[in-house]
Amino acid sequence: MGAATESLPEGINVQFFELDDALAFAPDAVVVASPASTHLYYALAFIARGVPVLVEKPLADTTRGLRELVAKAAEHQVRAAVAYNLRYKPSLQHVRQQVLTGSIGEVLSVRAEVGQYLPDWRPGTRYQDNVSAQAALGGGALLELSHELDYLYWMFGLPHSVTARGGRLSALDLDVEDLVELLLEYENPRRLVSVHLDFIQRVPHRFCRLIGSQGTLVWDAIKDVVEIYRVATGQWDRTEFPTLDRNQAYLDEIRDFLFATDATMGKLPDLSAAYDVVAIVEAAKDSNASGKTIRIQGYEQQTG
Numbered sequence: 308m309g310a311a312t313e314s315l316p317e318g319i320n321v322q323f324f325e326l327d328d329a330l331a332f333a334p335d336a337v338v339v340a341s342p343a344s345t346h347l348y349y350a351l352a353f354i355a356r357g358v359p360v361l362v363e364k365p366l367a368d369t370t371r372g373l374r375e376l377v378a379k380a381a382e383h384q385v386r387a388a389v390a391y392n393l394r395y396k397p398s399l400q401h402v403r404q405q406v407l408t409g410s411i412g413e414v415l416s417v418r419a420e421v422g423q424y425l426p427d428w429r430p431g432t433r434y435q436d437n438v439s440a441q442a443a444l445g446g447g448a449l450l451e452l453s454h455e456l457d458y459l460y461w462m463f464g465l466p467h468s469v470t471a472r473g474g475r476l477s478a479l480d481l482d483v484e485d486l487v488e489l490l491l492e493y494e495n496p497r498r499l500v501s502v503h504l505d506f507i508q509r510v511p512h513r514f515c516r517l518i519g520s521q522g523t524l525v526w527d528a529i530k531d532v533v534e535i536y537r538v539a540t541g542q543w544d545r546t547e548f549p550t551l552d553r554n555q556a557y558l559d560e561i562r563d564f565l566f567a568t569d570a571t572m573g574k575l576p577d578l579s580a581a582y583d584v585v586a587i588v589e590a591a592k593d594s595n596a597s598g599k600t601i602r603i604q605g606y607e608q609q610t611g
Contacts, residue, residue, distance in 0.1 A: 330356055334358060336359040336360070337353045338361045339363060342445050343368040343446075344367075344445040346362050346368075347372050350387070351376050354379050354385045359387065359564070360387045361388055361389075361560075361561065361564045362389045364391045365585055366581035367585055370582060370585050373606075377582060377606065387577070388577055389580075390557075390560050390561075391453075391575075392557055392560050393458055394457070394560075395551060396528065397531070398526060398532070398546075399528065401546065402517075402526045402533055403458075403461060406462045411519030411523060411524050411536075412519040412521030413496060414463070414518070415496075416518040417498070417499075417516070419459060419501070419502045419515045420513070421505075421512065421513045422504070422512045423505075424507060424509050425485065425506035425507075434480075435480050439506070440481035440483060442482050446481070447483030448473070448483070448484050448486065451506075452505075453585075456587050459491070461576075463500070465586075466500065466587065467492050467493055467494045467603065468491075468590075468603060469590045469591050469603055470489070470492075471488065471489045471594040474595065484595075485507055486505045486506070486507060487503075487505070489502040489591050490502075492600075513528035514529075521537065521539065522537040531548040531550050532545065587603055590603045
């Protein structure tokens with residue numbers, strides 16, 4: 308099927324139903340927002356043609372083939388990034404800045420949590436038909452809720468290893484994990500990071516507590532509130548941030564990608580960073596299946 312022009316949004320005058328037609332059109336840039344299991348296929352095709360690509364998170368559902376994607380982007384000097392729009396929350400940017408500046412000293416322990424009842428995610432649709440509920444399309448709590456893994460990576464880099472437990476524990480009609488607990492272990496410095504991901508909470512929840520040598524930081528991502536206790540003052544400081552409109556976050560990251568500078572691209576994970584997030588997910592799945600702690604093989608470890 309070729310191009311069609313019916314029922315398109317204002318300002319859009321063409322759409323394609325075949326990859327070859329889209330490649331022949333030679334777009335200036337592409338957003339890949341298909342199911343995660345197809346991201347590599349589409350991104351590789353456009354990058355090989357020298358077209359900048361922004362991939363909706365996660366980069367893929369497996370690391371297989373991703374090294375070739377990173378190499379192709381470098382070979383063709385093509386701008387490519389992954390859209391983890393949680394990075395655009397001012398409250399999260401503030402948390403990261405506090406970590407990087409040592410506001411609470413050396414961070415020794417972190418607890419990150421996120422959960423929301425899957426049938427409530429996309430009103431008006433059957434949750435069973437959505438990507439999130441289907442393994443073949445790259446669904447499951449680990450991939451769909453990988454925002455948490457990305458922002459922890461954004462702050463602390465790649466963990467050394469992961470131990471994970473979970474699976475399909477609810478009565479939801481899906482073939483993927485709906486509840487997972489991860490323990491990420493870091494070396495140099497040593498740090499323990501626990502992560503909770505679920506599709507089952509009836510009240511949406513997103514929260515992170517960071518315990519440092521000189522204080523504690525608590526981030527409520529739903530309310531966009533950051534509270535910090537500093538040993539030096541013996542007091543809690545509370546900062547409230549304006550809640551960012553979700554659609555605006557998408558627009559901001561697309562703008563930053565299209566009109567990229569070093570500053571704007573710093574908010575968007577590059578392909579090697581996004582590879583590492585997928586590597587964490589992959590290792591977590593291996594750990595859950597084997598009952599063992601798994602060493603995480605990131606992009607640098609695989610290519611070093």
